Amino acid sequence: MNATDARRYRVEHRTSYRYSAPVSLSHQQLHLTPRPVGCQQVHSHEVRVTPEPTLRHESRDPFGNPVTVLTLETAHDTLDVVARSTIEVSSRVPSSGEESPPWESVREALTYRASWEPDAAILEAAQFLFESPHVRVKRDLRQYASDCFPPGRSLFAAVHALMGKIHTEFKFDATATTVTTSVLSFFEKKRGVCQDFSHFMISCLRSLGLAARYVSGYLLTHPPPGKPRRIGADASHAWVAVFVPGVGWIDFDPTNNLVPSVEHITIGWGRDFLDVTPVRGVIHGGGTQTLEVKVTVIPVR
Secondary structure, three states: OOOOOEEEEEEEEEEEEEEEEEEEEEEEEEOOOOOOEOOEEEEEEEEEEEOOOOEEEEEEOOOOOEEEEEEEOOOEEEEEEEEEEEEEEEOOOOOOOOOOOEHHHHHHHOOOOOOOOOOHHHHHHHHHOOOEOOEOOOHHHHHHHHHHOOOOOEHHHHHHHHHHHHHHHOEEOOOOOOOOOOHHHHHHHOEEOHHHHHHHHHHHHHHOOOOEEEEEEEEOOOOOOOOOOOOOEEOEEEEEEEEEOOOEEEEEEOOOOEOOOOOEEEEEEEOOHHHHOOEEEEEEEOOOEEEEEEEEEEEOO
16 A cells, blocks of 8 residues: 555544433444455544443454444433544555456356355355345346346446446435435435435345445545535445455445545445444433434545
8 A cells, every 4th residue: 555545534423312311221332443444444443432331342243344332321311422533545446347247147156056156255245135124126126227237248337337327317315315214215206315325226236136235434525615624514424335256345336426445434334224323222211312423534644
């Protein structure tokens, strides 16, 4: 890695809960620790929690992502979680799509059959072929994507075309959906946020028999010319990764119609949003609650 193809960032992710009544017991699972991968080095990371948890455990989830599990057994009416990281990201853009095989051959390699003996990489990818809570495998979704996948087209070119089609035909609208909006509702409304774009693209790809996973992380945003970067004005981001035998996983960002490079910071991946929700848990008590999330991504070189 050298300075010409790498960027270093400081990331702060603040999550604040305010409760109208005391919470007597809280169990929380945090996906806030950036995942070290080939294109990403984590130079420092800390998660500070107020009030201090009774129990805290660091581990890996079933997909290999770092996860922090907290238990708070003392009464509290606020919960603040602040994750701070310094991360270096190198370019992950493939030099070209020439090394990508025809998409049908990838589907064939992932298809179960008699005497099937997949290698470890294909076996790992196979878990991302099926429906999950936020992803559907449907004939209508396969038909929607079919014009991007003509016979013989390389997988890279076909997925790139699907990404462009979704970006063109769907509109980003932060008010149109919630975390519970179904992928089929998004298909009908054609409006939503990055989570919806990603779930929809994954649904199309899995409906075609391809392995696709949901990637959670951050995206560097650029303030208007002459304006300072606003602290806390960024947000979590989501995109898609597609499995290519012999190459590995290639990322695609349908919300922005681009192949991620040095401005996408990876936290982790799973079948869909539920597998890598930044903060997720259960509480006893609390009454009504309000949630505030502030994310700041600052380039340091």
